[in-house]
Amino acid sequence: MPPPSPPDAFLKGFRALVKKGKRFLVASHLRPDGDAYGSTLALALALRKAGKTAVAWNPDGMIARFAWLPGARGFGGPALPQGRWDARIILDTASRDRVGKLPLESHPASPIVNVDHHGSNPGFGDLVWVDAARAACGEMVLAIIRGARLPFDREIASCLFVALSTDTGSFRFSNTRAATLRAAADLLDAGVNLGEISRMIWENEPARRVGFLREILRTARFAEGGKVGLLWIKPEAYARSGARPEDSEGVIGCIREVAGVIVALAFEEAPKEGIVRVSFRSKTPRLDVSRIARQFGGGGHAAAAGAR
Template sequence: MATTLPRQIATTLRTSPNALIACHVSPDGDCIGASLALALALNRLGVRAVVGSADGVPEMFTDLPGAAEIMTVPPVEAFTTAVAMECSTIDRAGAFAEALQRARTLINIDHHLSNAGYGHLVYWDTSASAVGEQITEIIRALGTPIDAAIAQCLLAALVTDTGAFRYPNVTPHTLRLAAELVEAGGSIHRVVERVYETRSPGSLKLLGMALASVRLSADGRVAWTVVTPEMMAAAGALPEDTTGIVGSR
């Protein structure tokens, strides 16, 4: 599919009076962090930008700058510009899908292969380790300085989508960007502590149940487990409590 350059998207956003940034359902740290970073950057330019998430904000990301202002109920008003953040199809925005469609200009930003290519402007980059990398390029094109608050949100995006920089999607560019964000005042430790080192009682119970039901392939090289709705109910766990089960030791 044809993709739009970050500077073209930046021009559209900079000249818009308002912007709605919609997360996908069951948002992860990449989606939440990237959305908040873009909203912070736009608000500093005088663009009224709001973030919407039909499923709210996972507890581990509620301390990010701007997280308390994320709306969970779609707006009645029509926004001039709307951004679908990491939504492979517009329906992935859940209750915010209709609000996205009402916007005069719809921008689709994603790094997953499954993206359907909808919208007036599409920024699709499968080489990006996280959508946070793409948002960084847009913020740079906007000319907004990356301060500690924006850096923290972008680090949340990078850390969670790279498994704390352990996954094979990490590139030299990813690591250079992370270093720049730390220099700007962001903290990798803060994200790692919240995402990987802090667990609710329900999350701990669910992890125990998942590990207890691990199965091995015949050659012993592949291990897998299944987390069912019944297991989550028994553990008193939330969907976000499945984060970190893969890779647990």
């Protein structure tokens, strides 16, 4: 069974852009995760295989954890390639400021396509599809590729599988729905090697991250009778362990997975920026952490959100 199609008006507009355009920028949010990387690479690959020029780009560039993905070698950032874009496609980005200024200021006359699954997304852009019911933006990109009849092969499917797997915690989180598993089955039918990709995602951590986790777990605290778990990520943790910023991805899971914890919070100090980033995770549908994040200018999903 194919994934549910995008809205007719969106799909019609997207097909028109692809038919008319030749050069596309495909970008995603700051501090990208597997969904951001997988979605941008997949759509850029599909456009290239359709004979278009497409650049997958992120303000933070490519990180080692996902450098093995198909198309990663040509991934752009932080510098933005010069030239005119026929469309700027922004994926998995809850607000304009989360993608940085460069893609928004580059050739401002070209349309912005906004595809996202964050319910807090205000709907910026000229062609918009926001669907908070989707587990990952990669699920939406699959539907776009299918609906727009773009090329689809094992390379593209592998990128999209990473998007789905990382945003659902390997299909463990409550955002996993029947449509998500149907999309995953579609990707497996396209030749995705489940064992190999799962190993690269979940069993491929650098040794330095062990020392980083040791530093972070020393800060663990519990409140409200163990229902709230908290972690602090300080600059010294990076210095002492030799870790890199991308090594903090997913560390909140260490406190979220503790029995009895309903809400997990991770605070990361960023002295150079003069801010503290806060990640929120909820294990119950009764508590929507995106509502808390929005009070601090952030956003996200009911079960996973962030602010700074």
